[in-house]
Amino acid sequence: MKKLLITGSNGYVGSYFINKYKKQYEIKTFSFLKDDILSLDCRGIDVVFHLSALVHQMGGASASEYEKVNVVQTLELAKKAKENGVGHFVFMSTVKVYGEETISKYTEDSPCFPEDEYGKSKLKAEIELQKLEDENFKISIIRTPIIYGYGIKANIKSLVNLVNKISLLPFGKIRNRRSMVYIGNLCHLIDTVIAKEKQGIFLASDDEPLSTSKLIELIAKSLEKKVYLVKIPLFESLLKILKPSFHKRLYGSLEIDNSITKEKLNLKNPYSVEDGIRLMVKEENNTIVNNK
Helix, strand or coil, X not given: CCEEEEECCCCHHHHHHHHHHCCCCEEEEECCCCCCHHHCCCCCCCEEEECCCCCCCCCCCXXXXXXXXXXXXXXXXXXXXXXXXXXXXXXXXXXXXXXXXXCCEECCCCXXXXXXXXXXXXXXXXXXXXXXXXXCEXXXXXXXXXXXXXXXXXXXXXXXXXXXXXXXXXXXXXXXXXXXXXXXXXXXXXXXXXXXXXXXXXXXXXXXXXXXXXXXXXXXXXXXXXXXXXCCCCHHHHHHHHCHHHHHHHHCCEEECXXXXXXXXXXXXXXXHHHHHHHHHHHHHHHHHHHC
């Protein structure tokens, strides 16, 4: 049984992964907020899975804050792991390293031009980590788009709440293409990378991208709600002017082609997009009912 050290274990991905794979691995956790990196002993650990990060902040965070958490702390942990004889370091990154929304598809080999401080810090951490790699210390980098599933506190949850309350929505005929990844598919990829001891850059994604209109339809279907999507003249133009960030999330495209990852890992996603949306909505609804 492999021994794992996981940072960010109380976060969304960490909590799901530990709950799903706790019988498969011997898991130890480390918190940069509660524990001392100087006293951390990684001897006997096979894999360090580093999830802890300062994630993208809607209100913004300074470049120095991102640097401290996403770069400095990451390298401190990696160097400690390497010194203690850990053979494999798995780093959770983001598609933000590529840049923002685009009509072209991002692949594992796409050039990286991050536009915000979050993406820049993650790319810098990736580059510095790869410098530590040698035949005894493997580095695996996993880049993710939007992650969704039960318990996620993000825009997609707001969309579920919106569909649950309102039957007529002005989001008809939106033909963008946005890749996402269901938490179960992401953790399956992570488990595969660890089990097969694969190094390199990996892209996580569901098997097909969705338009905003299609996503809403799938949410409504899972909620067993009738929803009417209409296209209102000038609505998109006004939204672009008044709420540009909201417009980008609803109408922008960010598509991933992770064929290289699938081939390298011989990977098949255990969940379809429909499965992921249905499981997310089902659990959310069960929670609402049980809390009443």
